[in-house]
Amino acid sequence: MSSKLRVAVIGAGGRIGSEAVRAVEAADDMELVAALGRGDSLDVLTAAGAEVVVELTHPDSVMGNLEFCVRHGIHAVVGTTGWTEERLATLRGWLAESPSTGVLIAPNFSIGAVLGMKFAQLAARFFESVEVVELHHRGKADAPSGTATRTAQLIAAAREKAGIAPQQDPTTHGLEGARGADVDGVPVHAVRLRGLLAHQEVLFGDTGETLTIRHDSLHHSCFMPGILLAARRVGEVPGLTFGLEHFMDLD
Numbered sequence: 142m143s144s145k146l147r148v149a150v151i152g153a154g155g156r157i158g159s160e161a162v163r164a165v166e167a168a169d170d171m172e173l174v175a176a177l178g179r180g181d182s183l184d185v186l187t188a189a190g191a192e193v194v195v196e197l198t199h200p201d202s203v204m205g206n207l208e209f210c211v212r213h214g215i216h217a218v219v220g221t222t223g224w225t226e227e228r229l230a231t232l233r234g235w236l237a238e239s240p241s242t243g244v245l246i247a248p249n250f251s252i253g254a255v256l257g258m259k260f261a262q263l264a265a266r267f268f269e270s271v272e273v274v275e276l277h278h279r280g281k282a283d284a285p286s287g288t289a290t291r292t293a294q295l296i297a298a299a300r301e302k303a304g305i306a307p308q309q310d311p312t313t314h315g316l317e318g319a320r321g322a323d324v325d326g327v328p329v330h331a332v333r334l335r336g337l338l339a340h341q342e343v344l345f346g347d348t349g350e351t352l353t354i355r356h357d358s359l360h361h362s363c364f365m366p367g368i369l370l371a372a373r374r375v376g377e378v379p380g381l382t383f384g385l386e387h388f389m390d391l392d
């Protein structure tokens with residue numbers, strides 16, 4: 142058996158999964174041992190001796206795939222979105238029964254997007270008002286995006302820690318949904334448009350000034366350095382890690 146890291150991709154036929162297959166194949170220190178699409182048996186993972194699974198499917202599929210991986214001691218790098226506290230608690234329960242297994246869930250694998258979230262977290266305590274606008278392709282199943290949800294949560298936590306009062310919405314007349322989704326008190330607006338890939342603006346405002354932090358993913362290749370970094374490190378970090386920043390030596 143070679144000393145290369147044995148990596149499998151689930152969701153291999155998808156927009157990001159197909160790019161991940163190419164990235165793993167091109168990595169000198171990795172061997173692609175399986176590339177699974179919908180309907181393929183997960184038993185292929187154990188038969189192929191996968192050490193790390195890269196999971197890039199759909200919010201309806203990810204839990205079943207992760208349960209299999211964790212129960213078989215296969216580390217997982219997860220890009221699939223749609224996470225809730227309930228789902229995370231279930232995953233933590235599985236991991237508690239397989240204490241040497243690592244799972245990294247990354248709302249975004251793009252280095253620029255991770256930095257954008259960090260910058261927003263840093264700016265959060267200096268501005269009275271903040272809103273998030275995320276813009277994606279028309280094929281996206283979940284809204285708001287995992288990145289926007291995480292960004293809003295980080296901003297809300299930073300504001301609370303700094304003792305900033307919750308934002309008051311001045312709207313007294315309006316159509317349902319016009320002010321976006323409320324994520325921990327931060328309005329998040331989701332745009333779906335043919336031609337786009339993944340984009341986000343965090344808009345901060347205070348007296349006489351605004352600050353906009355914008356990130357644009359222009360091609361799925363932008364997610365690959367983060368996925369490869371995560372695949373290399375996930376086996377060293379048992380349990381659940383949420384956010385690629387924890388593998389980027391930023392903290």
Ligand SMILES: NC(=O)C1=CN([C@@H]2O[C@H](COP(=O)(O)OP(=O)(O)OC[C@H]3O[C@@H](n4cnc5c(N)ncnc54)[C@H](OP(=O)(O)O)[C@@H]3O)[C@@H](O)[C@H]2O)C=CC1
Nearest residue numbers: 152154155156157178179198202220221222247248249250
């Ligand atoms: N964290 C990050 O940086 C990023 C995360 N994402 C997330 O990744 C996920 C996939 O996105 P995207 O590639 O655009 O979506 P796609 O729909 O293009 O691809 C998903 C693929 O997964 C397949 N699939 C679904 N269920 C299963 C299953 N149980 N077993 C195996 N394959 C399955 C689908 O098959 P079929 O077509 O037959 O349904 C499809 O080929 C989304 O949740 C998205 O938000 C995307 C980009 C970056």
Ligand SMILES: O=C(O)C1=N[C@H](C(=O)O)C[C@H](O)C1
Nearest residue numbers: 222248249281286287288339
């Ligand atoms: O579905 C996508 O395309 C993306 N999904 C992730 C998200 O929900 O944040 C990451 C990126 O925005 C691309």
